[in-house]
Amino acid sequence: MIKRKLLGQHFLNSKTIAESIVSEAKITKNDVVFEVGTGLGILTPLLCKKAKKVISIDADETLVKKARTEFSDIENLVLKSGDGFKKKDSFSIFVSNLPYSKSKDAVEWLAQRSFSHGVIMVQKEFAEKLVAESKNRKAVSIIATYAFDIEKISNVRKNNFSPPPKVDSVILKITKKNNMDKRLISTINEIFSYRRKTVKNILKQFNKKTVIEKRVDDLSGDEIVNLAKQILK
């Protein structure tokens, strides 16, 4: 039970929703799809039908073994065990019903990867955080909106999962816009730990100078990214 919770094991039980996720991913026979969280494999064979190749990873070895047996006849499927957000495989499309505790890690990892687009399912609150404005923004909102165009596809009620999670989910389409590196991402996170300070005082922490008296909350997303770039120069 503890493992289930830690790994966010709420399995989608609606074939219709699984089909709509795969359809939104606009997969062609030229695409390599990377799926994090094979789970019970509701998405995996549908992805394989459309793609040239599917790499599907689960952190739970038991689920990977089960999938290996169940999908042994699918030739374009590579099943792996381990932490999906530590893998270095190349892919063109990302599809994941994300393990919820890993949503922030997923966004930061995806921001560093080159790919075309993805379809992800996240908790409703996390989806709202990603597109939040001014004072409601977090570092992950800045990273996500700089790295991707984000489009909401639909809401998914919690009863479409077994066992049902506490909250509803949202399907998002993300299209890659800008690549970011690890240093830029950690500097944006650091800026947010000083979010009540003025830009002038933040830069002072990094031995840099400016006359700008604005606070982080008054800057646009691009201005925050540029501030992080200035700190890194």
Ligand SMILES: C[S@@+](CC[C@H](N)C(=O)[O-])C[C@H]1O[C@@H](n2cnc3c(N)ncnc32)[C@H](O)[C@@H]1O
């Ligand atoms: C929300 S379930 C989704 C499973 C399946 N795709 C579905 O839609 O029913 C998340 C899955 O991700 C797996 N998982 C959790 N953390 C992971 C990680 N870091 N890397 C790979 N898989 C992970 C869990 O074991 C679980 O099977």
